Amino acid sequence: MKKYVAVVLLLFFGYYLLLSFLQLDFGRADERMAVSKDYLHESVATNKVANVITSIVVNFRGFDTLGEVTVLFLASTALASILYRRNKPGVKVPKERILTSASHLLHIGAKVLFPISIVLGAYIFIHGHLTPGGGFQGGAVIATGVLLMILSYRKFHVNHNIVSWVESIAGIAFVAIGFTGLIFGTSFLENVFPVGTLNALMSGGAIPLIYIAVGFKVGAELIGLLDNILLNNKELKQ
Amino acid sequence: MIWTLILLSLMAVIMIVATIVAIRQKDLLIAVFATAAISLGLSVFYFLLQAPDVALTEAAIGVALTTVIFLITIRNTKRYEKVNKAGQCKE
Numbered sequence: 295m296k297k298y299v300a301v302v303l304l305l306f307f308g309y310y311l312l313l314s315f316l317q318l319d320f321g322r323a324d325e326r327m328a329v330s331k332d333y334l335h336e337s338v339a340t341n342k343v344a345n346v347i348t349s350i351v352v353n354f355r356g357f358d359t360l361g362e363v364t365v366l367f368l369a370s371t372a373l374a375s376i377l378y379r380r381n382k383p384g385v386k387v388p389k390e391r392i393l394t395s396a397s398h399l400l401h402i403g404a405k406v407l408f409p410i411s412i413v414l415g416a417y418i419f420i421h422g423h424l425t426p427g428g429g430f431q432g433g434a435v436i437a438t439g440v441l442l443m444i445l446s447y448r449k450f451h452v453n454h455n456i457v458s459w460v461e462s463i464a465g466i467a468f469v470a471i472g473f474t475g476l477i478f479g480t481s482f483l484e485n486v487f488p489v490g491t492l493n494a495l496m497s498g499g500a501i502p503l504i505y506i507a508v509g510f511k512v513g514a515e516l517i518g519l520l521d522n523i524l525l526n527n528k529e530l531k532q
Numbered sequence: 533m534i535w536t537l538i539l540l541s542l543m544a545v546i547m548i549v550a551t552i553v554a555i556r557q558k559d560l561l562i563a564v565f566a567t568a569a570i571s572l573g574l575s576v577f578y579f580l581l582q583a584p585d586v587a588l589t590e591a592a593i594g595v596a597l598t599t600v601i602f603l604i605t606i607r608n609t610k611r612y613e614k615v616n617k618a619g620q621c622k623e
Binding site: 430 | 584585587588589592593596597600601604
């Protein structure tokens with residue numbers, strides 16, 4: 295009986311999916327796709343942003359980006375709550391990582407590469423409105439640099455308080471910029487800041503500000519996540 | 533243009549081989565590195581198809597962070613898959 299119900303339901307859904315699929319006319323210009331032309335024109339003419347993708351992600355689809363950042367935050371919070379250990383009174387938890395110590399080559403290489411990766415990540419999210427990249431990419435590059443340090447030095451530690459403060463302040467800044475649009479303009483995340491000239495570093499109004507906030511938030515989240523996973527956890531291993 | 537095509541086909545071949553290795557391999561460490569190779573090829577694909585934004589994300593997250601998380605998981609569990617005589621995985 296169950297099988298027949300499943301087959302009938304599948305046929306039903308399949309019929310409607312096929313119906314909507316057949317309504318697409320392939321190979322012909324579609325009036326419903328005209329919004330993409332508008333995006334291409336508006337991001338350069340009104341927002342003065344050279345990188346159209348950033349303009350779409352942060353301005354036209356800014357609310358989606360806020361949702362993405364929230365999902366990432368929820369994921370890292372869930373992981374932290376799984377890996378959380380209550381410190382037993384009297385038992386001193388060693389503040390060392392589960393990794394064995396790395397070779398001399400990795401020590402020196404990590405020391406050289408760590409500042410470069412931090413600067414590269416910051417460059418990527420500050421210049422998000424001019425060159426490819428943005429907050430997510432820059433934050434991930436910074437987290438990769440910190441990961442290199444964590445892998446090479448057993449006693450390298452990130453201050454969890456600072457990381458969570460940076461994360462919270464960046465998240466609040468994103469929402470605050472959104473509310474500025476609501477207060478001085480007409481809608482949430484509207485670009486009300488002065489936009490400047492095309493191709494300048496100080497251009498695009500709220501877009502670079504939002505991407506800098508996203509960069510800090512993603513970087514802090516990923517760093518906190520990696521530090522949580524890599525801490526010495528004897529109870530987890532058993 | 534022709535070089536782009538050659539590079540794309542090379543990357544496609546590498547990705548297919550890496551996928552087969554990742555599925556067939558019983559040593560999970562090698563399987564994880566094959567997954568990283570798929571991400572690397574995909575990143576080159578994105579870059580050549582003019583989506584550098586996505587290529588950056590794929591390179592940072594797919595190649596570095598995901599691989600490390602998988603490696604830590606393997607470290608805390610088991611490195612080899614158990615197989616029976618017929619070559620299938622045990623439940």
